Amino acid sequence: MKQSNLYIFVYASVMVVVVAAVLALASTSLRPAQQKNIDTEKRLDILKSVGAAAEVASAPSKDVYVSDEYKKVIVDQYAVNVKGEKVDGVDVFRLDLKVELSKPADQRALPVYVANLSDGSTKYILPIRGRGLWGPIWGYISLNDDFNTIYGATFAHKGETPGLGAEISTPKFQNQFKGKTIFKDGKFVSVSVIKPGSAPLTSHSVDAISGGTITSKGLEEMLLDCLSGYQAFFTNQKN
Amino acid sequence: MSKNTEKEPLFSAKNLRLLTDPLNEKNPVTVLVLGICSALAVTVQLKPAVVMALSVIVVTAFANLIVSMMRNGIPGRIRIIVQLVVVAALVILVDEILKAYVYDVSKQLSVFVGLIITNCIIMGRIEAFALGNKPFPSFLDGIGNGLGYGLILVIVAFFRELFGSGTIWGYRVIPESFYMANGGFYENNGLMILPPMALILVGVIIWVQRSRNRNLIESN
Numbered sequence: 001m002k003q004s005n006l007y008i009f010v011y012a013s014v015m016v017v018v019v020a021a022v023l024a025l026a027s028t029s030l031r032p033a034q035q036k037n038i039d040t041e042k043r044l045d046i047l048k049s050v051g052a053a054a055e056v057a058s059a060p061s062k063d064v065y066v067s068d069e070y071k072k073v074i075v076d077q078y079a080v081n082v083k084g085e086k087v088d089g090v091d092v093f094r095l096d097l098k099v100e101l102s103k104p105a106d107q108r109a110l111p112v113y114v115a116n117l118s119d120g121s122t123k124y125i126l127p128i129r130g131r132g133l134w135g136p137i138w139g140y141i142s143l144n145d146d147f148n149t150i151y152g153a154t155f156a157h158k159g160e161t162p163g164l165g166a167e168i169s170t171p172k173f174q175n176q177f178k179g180k181t182i183f184k185d186g187k188f189v190s191v192s193v194i195k196p197g198s199a200p201l202t203s204h205s206v207d208a209i210s211g212g213t214i215t216s217k218g219l220e221e222m223l224l225d226c227l228s229g230y231q232a233f234f235t236n237q238k239n
Numbered sequence: 240m241s242k243n244t245e246k247e248p249l250f251s252a253k254n255l256r257l258l259t260d261p262l263n264e265k266n267p268v269t270v271l272v273l274g275i276c277s278a279l280a281v282t283v284q285l286k287p288a289v290v291m292a293l294s295v296i297v298v299t300a301f302a303n304l305i306v307s308m309m310r311n312g313i314p315g316r317i318r319i320i321v322q323l324v325v326v327a328a329l330v331i332l333v334d335e336i337l338k339a340y341v342y343d344v345s346k347q348l349s350v351f352v353g354l355i356i357t358n359c360i361i362m363g364r365i366e367a368f369a370l371g372n373k374p375f376p377s378f379l380d381g382i383g384n385g386l387g388y389g390l391i392l393v394i395v396a397f398f399r400e401l402f403g404s405g406t407i408w409g410y411r412v413i414p415e416s417f418y419m420a421n422g423g424f425y426e427n428n429g430l431m432i433l434p435p436m437a438l439i440l441v442g443v444i445i446w447v448q449r450s451r452n453r454n455l456i457e458s459n
Binding site: 003007008011012015016019022023026027030033034037038040041 | 312313314315316317320321324325328331332335336338339340342346
């Protein structure tokens with residue numbers, strides 16, 4: 001069965017147009033539901049970095065529970081620039097860290113989430129983003145109001161190796177960061193991720209994941225890169 | 240007269256065989272050894288495996304149905320591309336729906352939903368069956384092959400999750416107190432988590448199946 005070239009062209013064109021229309025329709029109509037899921041996930045990550053929203057697994061509706069907790073715990077959110085000044089007119093929650101980090105340092109607007117915990121203490125949550133072995137890794141670091149001590153950390157990844165690099169998203173790895181400090185004698189040093197046993201752990205280092213070296217190094221770089229953008233903000237807040 | 244012979248009941252014995260054959264004797268994974276790549280990737284836990292299986296069933300069934308309906312119009316020279324477009328469109332739809340309604344699972348499946356497009360079973364069934372058969376048998380053939388694929392996926396995922404994480408469907412089966420970390424004697428098998436174990440398990444399933452069904456053994 002051999003058709004003319006004209007038939008093939010018309011057939012292909014019509015097919016492409018029909019398929020494009022169907023997909024466009026589906027994409028537009030499902031967008032709100034998808035965005036809601038992404039937002040819930042992000043709120044949950046932010047809350048987890050300060051140890052809030054612990055009962056999410058048993059909550060009847062994840063969306064409702066997370067957004068209620070978020071309203072309760074997160075009391076303020078704003079963006080700061082490299083000088084530590086607040087930037088006006090940005091939607092902090094919708095700020096795309098990937099885009100911001102690709103800008104030159106002096107044009108970035110970096111989000112800060114302020115959390116008020118049930119014991120009355122105030123924590124500052126900073127988003128971070130970097131590269132692992134197979135794809136992006138990201139997370140949230142929460143600091144005490146001395147802007148030095150890490151209160152909690154959550155990390156997530158797109159596709160690190162299960163059992164190796166993917167261990168960064170386990171509580172076992174994340175709990176290591178609690179109580180670590182990012183300043184040494186007033187100088188910003190971040191937290192380094194070192195090979196277990198290679199050097200005694202200090203308050204500025206945690207154990208890397210055996211077999212997940214590139215992910216661990218990526219995580220260290222991510223902490224250094226992202227947190228260094230907040231240095232001026234830390235100094236301003238301390239004074 | 241000729242019209243009468245064309246009419247057969249919807250679920251005749253012949254049509255039902257289209258559904259049941261791929262579960263055992265014509266299983267796409269263990270007999271035709273197609274679709275292995277995704278069988279390795281999504282079987283660490285039971286839940287993503289089941290969702291993946293459902294997604295593949297939907298895609299094979301509707302891809303077969305649609306291609307079969309178009310089979311007399313598809314220009315022979317661009318037929319593979321036309322089939323790919325149909326499959327790709329269906330996969331994107333499935334992906335969007337997963338993202339909207341079961342976000343957690345879609346996050347776990349991540350790239351593998353997109354890779355359904357390249358799942359050899361789908362193109363294989365379209366080429367081998369849908370292009371030469373009527374829509375309804377093609378639809379059944381798609382469901383049957385999706386089920387056959389899903390069956391293997393679920394079996395593999397069951398064992399990998401049980402021995403790799405000590406859970407089934409996310410629920411703990413092996414008590415925490417058994418673990419070495421808590422002073423017990425048991426440790427999860429780390430190899431179960433890694434992709435090679437899926438291949439070994441598929442191999443074991445093929446072995447068991449062949450020893451029970453002598454027809455499958457090639458004579459040489």
